[in-house]
Amino acid sequence: MRSVFLLLSCAAVMAAGCSRDAAPAPEAAPAKPKPVAVKVDRSQDESSYAEPGKVAITDLALDLAIDFDKKTIGGTATYKLDWKDKSATQLVLDTRALTLSKVEGDDGKGNWTPLKYALAANDKIFGSKLTIETPARNPNVRIAYQTSPEASGLQWLEPSMTEGKQLPFMFSQSQAIHARSWVPLQDTPSVRFTYSAHVTSRPDVMVLMSADNDPAAPRDGDYSFKMPNPIPSYLLAIAAGDLVFKPISARSGVWAEPTMVDKAAKEFEDTEKMIATTEALYGPYRWGRYDMLVLPPSFPFGGMENPRLTFVTPTVIVGDKSLVSLIAHELAHSWSGNLVTNASSKDMWLNEGFTTYVQSRITEAVYGQEAAEMERQIDQADLAEEIKTAAPADQLLVLAPLTGRDPDEALSGIPYNKGAWFLQFLEQRFGREVFDPFLRGWFDDHAFQSVNSDQFVAYLRKNLLPKNPTAVTEAELNTWLNEPGIPAFAPKAQSRGFAIVDTARIAWLGSKTLPNAQITSAWTTQQWVHFIDGLGDKLGAEQLKQLDDAYKFTGTQNGEIAMRWYPLAVRSGYAEAQPAIGAFLERVGRRKLIMPIYEELVKTPEGLAFAKEVFAKARPGYHPITTGSVEALLAKTEAGK
Structure with a gap:
């Protein structure tokens, strides 16, 4: 069969200069040549001057x-x-x-x-x-x-x-x-x-x-x-x-500052279970030790999968293990990303999409199916929101060459969440008893290699699709890889725990009566995130104060809650939260957590002035990558004025 990369969508064909059902040309006019699809060398890295072929x-x-x-x-x-x-x-x-x-x-x-x-x-x-x-x-x-x-x-x-x-x-x-x-x-x-x-x-x-x-x-x-x-x-x-060290198991432990190491080791105490779980699914851990280094809060990312020494933000240490799926994610990179690496940033989904999928399987095995389902539902909701404003070309898994683009700025949540969703789709269609050995084979057969999307599709065609030739159509495969948006046939996550949250939120919005504390006291971070995400674009000041008095959202040490609560507070004109917003932005440098707040602040003249004031104080403690992101946002806002 032909590669899906040769099956152009209508939009792509039209962009290439052809049209369907065009009016016939006069007889004397020479026939126009048919457009030829240009084959992209997906192993070429446009972000490097190097010539590794030589x-x-x-x-x-x-x-x-x-x-x-x-x-x-x-x-x-x-x-x-x-x-x-x-x-x-x-x-x-x-x-x-x-x-x-x-x-x-x-x-x-x-x-x-x-x-x-x-x-x-x-x-x-x-x-x-x-x-x-x-x-x-x-x-x-x-x-x-x-x-x-x-x-x-x-x-x-x-x-x-x-x-x-x-x-x-x-x-x-x-x-x-x-x-x-x-x-x-x-x-x-x-x-x-x-x-x-x-x-x-x-x-x-x-x-x-x-x-x-x-x-x-x-x-x-x-x-x-x-x-x-x-x-x-x-x-x-x-x-x-x-930095000092505290062991978790014979092959894993935590490096951190002395005042943080005990807390971190307790939060990450399930790491050995995660390693053993992943080995059972996808083969042996091939890197010797798996240690974690807890960095200061200025670290611009949640984690970085540096082999043998994952770098971790302290913002995931909240005392109840509700955010340790980040450790599952960075550990998963030991198979997807570190062991089998995307050859260039345009195929980042081969790294992050696979890792997000494996992370979900680890979370399910260690913490239960419902915990994994909640995280999948949040990821899918985040993807739906991101796609609303992303350029169609950036919504594909198989991206065009990033010629002239900064790969930092080109990276989004799409390769993570859409990539994982695609693999969940394949898992559903073929069943885990078929899909798990296939994925393990992919890791084994490409260990310590750099690969591209063409190679994965070829491997898929040879080693998975023949297992059930009617499970996935050519059109479905092409839709996932080469078309924008979320396929209409994508399997949607549905958490039972979120149904309870939805009922409580709807009841409060209608009656102003908060749910019973016996219910909310057992809620995880993911449930609180889902609760806030469903509150709408704005709330009244009295509503926000009622929530704040009950749940202490303002001033929270949980960054996942803060990154959602503070933008809502800004949009709703909840001035009481402003000092805490400033303190959070000065203390934390993780881009995922602070950029949504900055993005909301700059939408008004008053918010822009506050953002610039806070950034001036926070800048000395920000990582250069974070500094660059905030500067770009402020410059874009100023230019837009």
Whole structure:
């Protein structure tokens, strides 16, 4: 059968310059050629200058020094190279705001000689292309360099910005294309490499990396690491601060500041159950240890799946394990994303959609079917809302090349939630007894490889569709992958627990009588989220105060509730919440939680002024990625005025 990628939708065909049922041309007019669908090379990464088809990094050796006073990392990066094109004479790398002092090549006999190189002008999205002349196609190349204090992939925190307020803190965030800001690299997920590192720092901080961190390692300012499995550049990670370790199981534990470690270990105590559950479904965990590092609240994401050392936001530690599905998500990346990686950002659904699906299966196995169903229903509702304002081209799973686009800004919830929904659809049509072995086979057969959507569809056609040839039609497959929106035939999640919430909310809106405390006292975060999401666009001040008096939404430490309650308060003119909104925005830097609040504030002149005032105070503690997102929103709003 033909690939679904050759089945163009009507809109796509018309965009290509043809139309249906056009009026016949005069006899003398030459016939117009039929449009030809252009085949996209889905392994090509438009967000990188690198040329891995000619030469690829297979191993990276770092020798680095962390300087907290200068807010820089400096040292050398040594690359082992695989010259695929025997006529190639250049090594092209990605960099961003790096200062290079020396580039050398090894002749294979241990002799290092200088190499000529050119650093192109900086592009505001992609950084500077580094071209190294390698006429001898050296087996190893070494670069001496130093980062900028403003490196987009590093955040430096003063002691006052940490939990313990005793020592400074530094951590990286390499995804999507920020690794190039602290290591010159082929910064593309299509290239995988092993790595080792020797890192020195001030002796009172602990240094960790996405590698073999020894829980018993002394804090002495001199550290060595090794990652024997090949990883893409976005999984290269480093952190340093006042960090201690607490075990959860023989192969898992928590790193955190001393005042946070016990609380975090208690919240994440089910991690070993999650690992064993995923192994039973999808095969062995292949990364050795699975540890977690709890970062300060400025971390811009919920979690980052750095192998062997997941980075975690403290905003998921709420005391009742209701948000630990984030740990399930980051753990799931050990199979989908880390083990089998999307070759470029345009196929992000192969990473995040698969991971969100696996996360749901872990949650169901460990916490029950109803807990997973509530989260699926929230995800599906979030997707429906996001699609209302997303451009049709961005609603596809199989995206067009992101030429010229910042992959950070191109990323949305669509690859997560629509991708997971597609896999849930396949699971429903084929049954778990068929679908689970198929998915495990996908992970096993592509382990430690970078893949694209064409490869997945080919694998699907060979290994799943023949199991039941009538289960999924060609049109249905094409609708999921290549058409905008949510397919009308998508299976919808339906939580019984949410039915209770809906009844309570409807009763309150009609009678102003709050539900019995015996009912709401047992509600999980997900139920409160569903309650607030259904309150409508605005409420009266008295209604908001009644809810606030009963449930203390204003000032909540639960970010999932705050990100929904505060926008509702802003839209409804509930001024009593403004001080708490300001405090929340200053304390938390996680983009998912704060951007909806900023987006609501900037809709009015008064709100815009408040947003700018809060941002000025919060900015020193925000990660560069978060800062960039808020700045872009404020600039867009100002331009719109």
